[in-house]
Amino acid sequence: MAGTTIYSAKTILTMNPARPRATHVAVREGRILGAGTLEELAGWGDYTLDERFADKVLMPGLVEGHAHTSEGSLWRYTYLGWFDRMDPAGKTWDGLKTIDAVLERLREAEGQLSGDTPLCGWGLDPIYMDNQRVNRQHLDQVSATRPIGVMHASGHILNVNTKALELAGLMKPGVNHPGIPLGPDGYPTGELKGPDVMTPVGPHVGFDRSLMDCDEMGLRDFAKLCVRTGVTTVTDLASRLEPETVEMMLRVTGEETYPARVVPLRFFLGLPPKELVAEVVRLKALATDRCRLGRIKVVADGSIQGFSARLKWPGYYNGAPNGLWYVAPEQMAEIYERALEAGVQVHTHTNGDQATELALDMLAPALMKHPSRDHRFTLQHCQLADAAQFRRMKALGMCVNLFANHHYYWGDEHYRLTVGPERATRMNACRTALEQGVPMTIHSDAPVTPLGPLFTAWAAVNRITASGRVQGEHERIGVDDALWAVTMGAAYTLHLDGEVGSIETGKRADFAVLEQDPTTVEPMALKDVPVWGTVQGGRVFAASAI
Amino acid sequence: MSALPVTVIGGYLGAGKTTLVNHLLRHAGGRRLAVLVNEFGTLPIDADLIEAEGDTLISIAGGCVCCSFGNDLTAALMQMRQLDPRPDHVLIESSGVAIPGSIMATAALLAEVRCDGVVVLADAGDIRRAFDDPYIGDTIARQLAQADIVILNKMDLAPEPPETLTAWVAAQAPGAAVVPCRDAQVPAEVVIGLGPHPVEAHAHAHDHADGLFESIVLTPAASEDAAGLARQIATGPYGVVRAKGWLRTPEGMALIQVAGRQGTATPASPESREGLVCIGLKGQLDIAALHALAARETASG
Ligand SMILES: [Zn+2]
Numbered sequence: 138m139a140g141t142t143i144y145s146a147k148t149i150l151t152m153n154p155a156r157p158r159a160t161h162v163a164v165r166e167g168r169i170l171g172a173g174t175l176e177e178l179a180g181w182g183d184y185t186l187d188e189r190f191a192d193k194v195l196m197p198g199l200v201e202g203h204a205h206t207s208e209g210s211l212w213r214y215t216y217l218g219w220f221d222r223m224d225p226a227g228k229t230w231d232g233l234k235t236i237d238a239v240l241e242r243l244r245e246a247e248g249q250l251s252g253d254t255p256l257c258g259w260g261l262d263p264i265y266m267d268n269q270r271v272n273r274q275h276l277d278q279v280s281a282t283r284p285i286g287v288m289h290a291s292g293h294i295l296n297v298n299t300k301a302l303e304l305a306g307l308m309k310p311g312v313n314h315p316g317i318p319l320g321p322d323g324y325p326t327g328e329l330k331g332p333d334v335m336t337p338v339g340p341h342v343g344f345d346r347s348l349m350d351c352d353e354m355g356l357r358d359f360a361k362l363c364v365r366t367g368v369t370t371v372t373d374l375a376s377r378l379e380p381e382t383v384e385m386m387l388r389v390t391g392e393e394t395y396p397a398r399v400v401p402l403r404f405f406l407g408l409p410p411k412e413l414v415a416e417v418v419r420l421k422a423l424a425t426d427r428c429r430l431g432r433i434k435v436v437a438d439g440s441i442q443g444f445s446a447r448l449k450w451p452g453y454y455n456g457a458p459n460g461l462w463y464v465a466p467e468q469m470a471e472i473y474e475r476a477l478e479a480g481v482q483v484h485t486h487t488n489g490d491q492a493t494e495l496a497l498d499m500l501a502p503a504l505m506k507h508p509s510r511d512h513r514f515t516l517q518h519c520q521l522a523d524a525a526q527f528r529r530m531k532a533l534g535m536c537v538n539l540f541a542n543h544h545y546y547w548g549d550e551h552y553r554l555t556v557g558p559e560r561a562t563r564m565n566a567c568r569t570a571l572e573q574g575v576p577m578t579i580h581s582d583a584p585v586t587p588l589g590p591l592f593t594a595w596a597a598v599n600r601i602t603a604s605g606r607v608q609g610e611h612e613r614i615g616v617d618d619a620l621w622a623v624t625m626g627a628a629y630t631l632h633l634d635g636e637v638g639s640i641e642t643g644k645r646a647d648f649a650v651l652e653q654d655p656t657t658v659e660p661m662a663l664k665d666v667p668v669w670g671t672v673q674g675g676r677v678f679a680a681s682a683i
Numbered sequence: 684m685s686a687l688p689v690t691v692i693g694g695y696l697g698a699g700k701t702t703l704v705n706h707l708l709r710h711a712g713g714r715r716l717a718v719l720v721n722e723f724g725t726l727p728i729d730a731d732l733i734e735a736e737g738d739t740l741i742s743i744a745g746g747c748v749c750c751s752f753g754n755d756l757t758a759a760l761m762q763m764r765q766l767d768p769r770p771d772h773v774l775i776e777s778s779g780v781a782i783p784g785s786i787m788a789t790a791a792l793l794a795e796v797r798c799d800g801v802v803v804l805a806d807a808g809d810i811r812r813a814f815d816d817p818y819i820g821d822t823i824a825r826q827l828a829q830a831d832i833v834i835l836n837k838m839d840l841a842p843e844p845p846e847t848l849t850a851w852v853a854a855q856a857p858g859a860a861v862v863p864c865r866d867a868q869v870p871a872e873v874v875i876g877l878g879p880h881p882v883e884a885h886a887h888a889h890d891h892a893d894g895l896f897e898s899i900v901l902t903p904a905a906s907e908d909a910a911g912l913a914r915q916i917a918t919g920p921y922g923v924v925r926a927k928g929w930l931r932t933p934e935g936m937a938l939i940q941v942a943g944r945q946g947t948a949t950p951a952s953p954e955s956r957e958g959l960v961c962i963g964l965k966g967q968l969d970i971a972a973l974h975a976l977a978a979r980e981t982a983s984g
Contacts, residue, residue, distance in 0.1 A: 462822060463780070467696055
């Protein structure tokens with residue numbers, strides 16, 4: 138018989154309401170035998186007592202319900218964001234507060250490059266610098282001979298230098314495209330807005346592959362960030378899952394030392410609904426414990442800060458025209474119907490409230506055709522949903538994954554510019570979701586914001602924006618609810634709540650190992666609780682040793 | 684190498700984009716068409732037209748091809764340029780919710796591409812309802828507003844008098860020529876313009892069995908302002924949907940091309956054959972006025 142290890146801890150938050158606290162947890166074959174006192178657990182027979190966590194706090198391994206493994210790949214580029222951010226190696230990069238500082242860091246990175254390798258930066262967010270524009274002349278100061286590309290934090294804008302424009306054939310007057318602003322000289326300023334114009338130039342500055350799909354190194358690096366943030370189960374929310382990507386993900390996650398369970402969702406584009414569902418059924422059969430294939434991601438609209446989300450009347454606060462659909466209602470309806478029929482789960486990106494309304498309108502008749510009592514179709518982001526929409530979600534058996542981090546990073550922008558004070562105040566309505574009984578979790582959408590469920594919980598608890606204002610006190614939730622959301626809540630949206638999300642008999646031995654008890658620190662300090670590392674499937678991963 | 688002409692074919696689901704594309708492939712008149720489709724949707728090519736299916740490229744009868752452009756239209760267009768033999772014309776079939784004008788703006792970023800026109804299909808039986816649909820109404824309005832040519836398909840299903848509906852569509856698409864039809868049966872020259880030999884094509888124009896269109900050849904020997912003439916033909920009350928041809932200007936030969944309300948003139952080789960072919964709907968093409976326009980042009984030029 139395989140050995141039993143009993144871990145002692147300062148305290149264990151189990152998320153099992155029948156036994157919310159314990160001092161010990163017993164693990165066998167990568168699973169939890171039970172949580173309780175040493176005496177209780179000794180009843181399972183011979184054991185080894187492991188006291189390495191005696192002064193740590195254990196909680197269920199955190200579950201991130203909306204992230205992208207491409208965060209791992211991005212760290213090969215130079216980080217230029219406003220906020221301090223930790224890389225996979227554990228180094229925290231200082232946030233950059235001026236354009237000069239951005240250029241200085243680019244210069245340092247440039248000095249380490251050889252040949253004509255392009256220089257890539259990411260995470261720039263001029264919103265925090267009074268919306269100062271970065272143009273090609275700025276980047277030309279870093280290098281006039283090497284192509285340079287800098288991706289904004291939003292992912293919607295790419296800044297490039299003159300060399301990059303030349304390589305892309307765009308360094309000419311008279312370019313006529315809404316995504317390419319021109320300077321007073323009639324030449325492009327180097328700012329490229331939107332995927333239509335970023336895609337053609339991207340390859341010349343080193344963004345030469347879809348940022349949606351992970352590569353092998355990125356997948357490994359992403360897992361390091363998981364260990365550092367206490368995450369043991371993480372979604373890769375939209376991948377095209379080409380055969381070679383699937384093979385690579387199964388191989389890498391299957392390695393003995395891979396520390397996270399990855400849940401990759403198949404992006405809906407590329408196949409008609411019937412073939413899409415058949416393909417995902419096929420993928421589902423390939424799933425392993427650490428690579429849970431077999432779900433679909435649909436994108437209904439764009440983003441609110443990019444003015445491409447679909448809003449109900451009265452639309453954008455600044456009068457911008459309504460956003461774009463990325464799926465036709467008929468296509469969404471057909472995917473829903475076929476997926477329900479095949480027992481395949483669908484997660485749908487809806488940012489604006491009209492997109493949320495569409496998903497509700499399309500799911501209701503699909504459920505009449507294929508009554509499926511436990512579909513758990515989940516709305517992702519769902520940032521603008523109102524109370525009536527949450528009531529419909531509840532009635533239809535849907536789950537929601539709200540973008541709590543977004544409220545911190547862009548809440549001020551939404552208040553001031555995109556949706557105005559009233560709707561900004563109720564955005565990402567965690568309390569309403571809970572009050573209406575909608576199964577709820579909260580997310581980072583890494584790399585859009587940093588992976589870190591304790592930070593995400595902090596954002597939902599405090600609803601503070603980057604400028605320091607509390608925006609929407611009414612929608613704040615308690616620490617216990619927030620911790621539930623990033624464990625059991627997220628597990629539920631993935632049909633994994635019977636396996637992970639709490640520390641109780643029979644579940645996977647997945648723990649977040651913390652230096653402090655998140656339920657006893659000040660709510661404002663929740664984000665600062667240090668993470669020692671994780672235990673995943675009974676395997677111990679110290680952040681300091683990966 | 685000359686620029687690759689690109690036509691974007693847009694319109695909401697069910698408007699008949701796929702029917703039109705297959706119709707064009709069957710009546711390409713010797714032109715090698717490359718059809719670029721967005722990833723979403725079933726294969727848009729009739730089975731009997733397919734000669735071979737590769738990983739990324741489908742070979743179609745008559746030297747035509749079809750491939751999907753996924754999220755990188757630019758790369759797909761570059762690939763089309765490098766095909767040997769190179770396609771004569773590229774059709775981009777956009778997805779139902781895409782804004783065809785935006786797709787053309789992106790295609791136009793390539794120096795090697797010539798924007799031939801934005802063609803938007805509308806379902807005559809459904810367009811009024813769809814236009815008021817709270818979800819997709821404004822998308823359809825944007826599609827129409829950016830069209831050069833609107834093909835008002837399925838006229839047999841129109842719930843109101845054809846003239847009323849056509850006038851209403853024309854009001855929603857002020858920059859476009861509106862072409863009513865059934866089963867997407869529109870001559871290729873109307874959708875993708877006249878090929879490399881417009882005058883010869885005109886000679887065969889009576890081959891079109893539908894008989895809904897007619898064409899004339901204008902021969903203004905010269906013009907002071909070819910661009911101005913192109914604009915007049917496109918925007919004046921002449922009923923011209925498409926025009927193409929050459930004439931002399933003080934700067935040399937000029938190529939005039941008209942798609943709906945868009946008319947352009949570009950420098951052309953001195954050997955170009957003089958003559959300008961104009962196509963329009965029978966009964967709407969104002970032949971007398973066009974000849975008068977040409978005569979005025981000759982007199983002033
Ligand atoms: Zn996402």
